[in-house]
Amino acid sequence: MSQRNSLRTMPDENGHYGIFGGRFVAETLMPLILDLERAYEEVKKDEGFWKELDGWFKDYVGRPSPLYFAERLTEHFGGAKIYFKREELNHTGSHKINNTVAQVLLAKRMGKTRIIAETGAGQHGVATATVASRLDLPCIVYMGAKDIERQQPNVFRMRLLGAEVRPVTSGSHTLKDAMNEALRDWVTNVHDTFYVIGSVAGPHPYPAMVRDFQSVIGREAKLQILEKEGRLPDVLVAAVGGGSNAMGLFHPFLDDEVRLIAVEAAGDGIETGRHAAAMAAGTPGVLHGSRSYLLQDEDGQVIEPHSISAGLDYPGVGPEHSWLKDQGRLEIAPITDAETLEAFQLCGRLEGILPALECAHALAHVAKIAPGMDRDQIILLNLSGRGDKDIFAVAEHLGVKL
Amino acid sequence: MSERIRERFAALAAEGRAGLVTYLCAGDPDPETSLGLIKGLPGAGVDLIEIGMPFSDPMADGPAIQAGNLRAISAGMTLNGVLELVRRFRSEDQTTPVVLMGYYNPVHRMGKERFIAAAVEAGVDGLIMVDLPPEEDEEFCLPAKEAGLDFIRLATPTTDDRRLPVVLQNASGFIYYVSITGITGSAAPVADLVGQAVRRIKSATTLPVAVGFGIRTPEQAAAIARNADAAVVGSALVDLVAANLDQDGKAKPGLVEAVHGLVRELAAGVRGARA
Numbered sequence: 001m002s003q004r005n006s007l008r009t010m011p012d013e014n015g016h017y018g019i020f021g022g023r024f025v026a027e028t029l030m031p032l033i034l035d036l037e038r039a040y041e042e043v044k045k046d047e048g049f050w051k052e053l054d055g056w057f058k059d060y061v062g063r064p065s066p067l068y069f070a071e072r073l074t075e076h077f078g079g080a081k082i083y084f085k086r087e088e089l090n091h092t093g094s095h096k097i098n099n100t101v102a103q104v105l106l107a108k109r110m111g112k113t114r115i116i117a118e119t120g121a122g123q124h125g126v127a128t129a130t131v132a133s134r135l136d137l138p139c140i141v142y143m144g145a146k147d148i149e150r151q152q153p154n155v156f157r158m159r160l161l162g163a164e165v166r167p168v169t170s171g172s173h174t175l176k177d178a179m180n181e182a183l184r185d186w187v188t189n190v191h192d193t194f195y196v197i198g199s200v201a202g203p204h205p206y207p208a209m210v211r212d213f214q215s216v217i218g219r220e221a222k223l224q225i226l227e228k229e230g231r232l233p234d235v236l237v238a239a240v241g242g243g244s245n246a247m248g249l250f251h252p253f254l255d256d257e258v259r260l261i262a263v264e265a266a267g268d269g270i271e272t273g274r275h276a277a278a279m280a281a282g283t284p285g286v287l288h289g290s291r292s293y294l295l296q297d298e299d300g301q302v303i304e305p306h307s308i309s310a311g312l313d314y315p316g317v318g319p320e321h322s323w324l325k326d327q328g329r330l331e332i333a334p335i336t337d338a339e340t341l342e343a344f345q346l347c348g349r350l351e352g353i354l355p356a357l358e359c360a361h362a363l364a365h366v367a368k369i370a371p372g373m374d375r376d377q378i379i380l381l382n383l384s385g386r387g388d389k390d391i392f393a394v395a396e397h398l399g400v401k402l
Numbered sequence: 403m404s405e406r407i408r409e410r411f412a413a414l415a416a417e418g419r420a421g422l423v424t425y426l427c428a429g430d431p432d433p434e435t436s437l438g439l440i441k442g443l444p445g446a447g448v449d450l451i452e453i454g455m456p457f458s459d460p461m462a463d464g465p466a467i468q469a470g471n472l473r474a475i476s477a478g479m480t481l482n483g484v485l486e487l488v489r490r491f492r493s494e495d496q497t498t499p500v501v502l503m504g505y506y507n508p509v510h511r512m513g514k515e516r517f518i519a520a521a522v523e524a525g526v527d528g529l530i531m532v533d534l535p536p537e538e539d540e541e542f543c544l545p546a547k548e549a550g551l552d553f554i555r556l557a558t559p560t561t562d563d564r565r566l567p568v569v570l571q572n573a574s575g576f577i578y579y580v581s582i583t584g585i586t587g588s589a590a591p592v593a594d595l596v597g598q599a600v601r602r603i604k605s606a607t608t609l610p611v612a613v614g615f616g617i618r619t620p621e622q623a624a625a626i627a628r629n630a631d632a633a634v635v636g637s638a639l640v641d642l643v644a645a646n647l648d649q650d651g652k653a654k655p656g657l658v659e660a661v662h663g664l665v666r667e668l669a670a671g672v673r674g675a676r677a
């Protein structure tokens with residue numbers, strides 16, 4: 001593809017991805033967001049920053065994460081070859097740490113002395129608390145009361161790492177409310193605080209910045225698959241909550257002839273209304289600083305989402321995903337709670353890997369498409385996190401008492 | 403440009419006193435009680451009425467106003483309902499300025515053109531959109547102003563000298579100075595610092611400056627009114643609504659009178675400030 005038609009040049013200077021994105025925030029935050037944008041533009045050109053980040057990736061996070069041929073699942077489905085990009089092997093057990101290392105390093109450079117974050121599944125909270133501990137910064141994590149309930153292991157991990165976990169009891173007590181509360185904290189503590197957003201969401205420059213930090217996933221995957229197979233995969237599959245693991249994998253492939261499938265949480269089924277599938281069933285709206293697909297009612301009130309997976313239980317999605325969907329570049333696939341539980345167990349039995357419920361959604365979609373594909377075709381799935389945090393929730397759904 | 407807002411501030415200046423602006427959330431705790439509350443505000447001494455458009459995720463608001471928003475939504479308030487409320491108020495009061503305050507998503511969902519036309523028709527004078535900074539002016543501020551609505555801009559303690567001209571550029575009606583960094587209902591502002599900030603803003607614009615966030619008592623309102631063109635009170639009134647609900651969240655008898663009682667005290671504080 002020619003440079004002019006590249007899909008990899010977004011956003012524009014105002015943070016817009018077509019009609020999506022932007023900076024829909026309170027005036028109090030605007031100067032901070034502009035500061036952050038300037039700081040990010042600076043480090044983007046600073047080789048020293050990226051070299052430092054690479055060092056952290058290698059020795060602290062454990063990168064590159066392996067690209068693994070899932071042989072038994074491939075045999076089981078009897079179609080395309082299935083590869084896992086094993087982000088679950090990163091330190092703290094998910095892709096989230098790629099972004100938190102980078103953002104906390106940036107916070108240090110900007111002279112900020114206090115870190116805040118929101119978290120759903122707790123993975124972003126753990127990853128932020130981890131890096132904040134290592135770089136000796138106090139860390140406060142906002143987490144919905146309902147998520148605290150279903151992600152107990154991660155709550156305790158954050159506390160062991162020295163972070164303060166603040167339960168959020170407004171709204172639906174989940175991720176969107178935690179993000180509201182983090183924004184309220186930031187508006188209050190403007191001078192010393194850096195808000196580490198955990199996905200490709202929020203006001204500009206966050207969606208672009210988090211994408212750039214997570215793109216290490218796709219860059220590695222591209223080299224690894226070329227080395228193993230001598231060619232690019234046919235399909236990339238990733239689960240989408242806010243969209244960071246998906247965008248991190250997809251972005252380096254946007255201009256290649258590769259199908260990109262974004263798997264959304266369909267909860268009890270799209271038709272029930274109890275789901276978190278913003279792109280499959282939402283309409284454009286403005287929440288948390290940007291315009292994007294959003295689950296909302298006729299009156300523009302945000303609908304409480306539902307998913308078995310706390311990390312996907314979010315009514316919106318990053319603006320670049322919405323743009324890529326409207327460009328026809330992204331395929332959207334909804335996967336239900338029940339399909340996810342099946343994939344979760346299957347992966348454990350056949351590959352000896354318990355995936356996080358988030359990426360178990362992606363695997364459930366692979367289960368649908370792999371059998372219909374040729375044996376020489378390749379599916380590359382982002383295994384964004386490990387499932388240890390989810391065993392209590394899974395046990396409950398399976399009616400098992402631990 | 404709204405005549406009602408301009409005339410009201412001109413009249414206040416002629417009287418040599420600051421104005422009282424109150425915030426209540428439309429439909430809180432239910433549409434009829436809310437209408438009664440708002441209709442009685444001018445009689446209780448309010449100079450400019452701010453009406454909240456309820457939203458499920460009011461990011462810049464504290465617990466009191468969050469709860470007020472959710473009560474209104476539960477009681478069936480919609481954006482069309484807000485406009486209907488203004489229409490009914492306007493049928494009896496053609497002089498008190500009404501400003502709608504809220505977040506962009508409900509407006510975006512209705513469609514900005516439809517909303518702007520309906521707001522003008524209902525008798526709305528101005529808009530305060532919390533999550534639309536100057537960077538997004540083409541989206542909504544400019545079309546709203548074109549239709550004759552004032553676009554009231556928030557200035558904050560983080561609005562430094564570099565930022566202030568950007569904030570003022572498309573502002574009209576008045577400037578709303580947010581007296582603290584924080585959410586609604588937080589700690590009280592320090593009157594001296596607020597005075598300095600107001601003077602700084604006034605040296606850069608001819609628009610009146612109202613000050614809000616954290617003002618709860620007649621004394622605090624009076625302290626602000628010494629330096630500003632108006633004092634804005636919200637959370638204290640919304641808290642009083644909440645305090646006058648029964649166990650089922652229904653309005654108790656006396657709710658409207660209680661709120662208007664506090665409004666009268668605040669108005670007295672503001673009126674006596676420069677005496």
Ligand SMILES: Cc1ncc(COP(=O)(O)O)c(C=O)c1O
Nearest residue numbers: 123241242243244245311358385
């Ligand atoms: C393992 C894992 N995968 C995916 C997600 C979803 O987030 P995103 O869509 O930003 O990758 C989460 C969020 O908590 C997660 O923990």
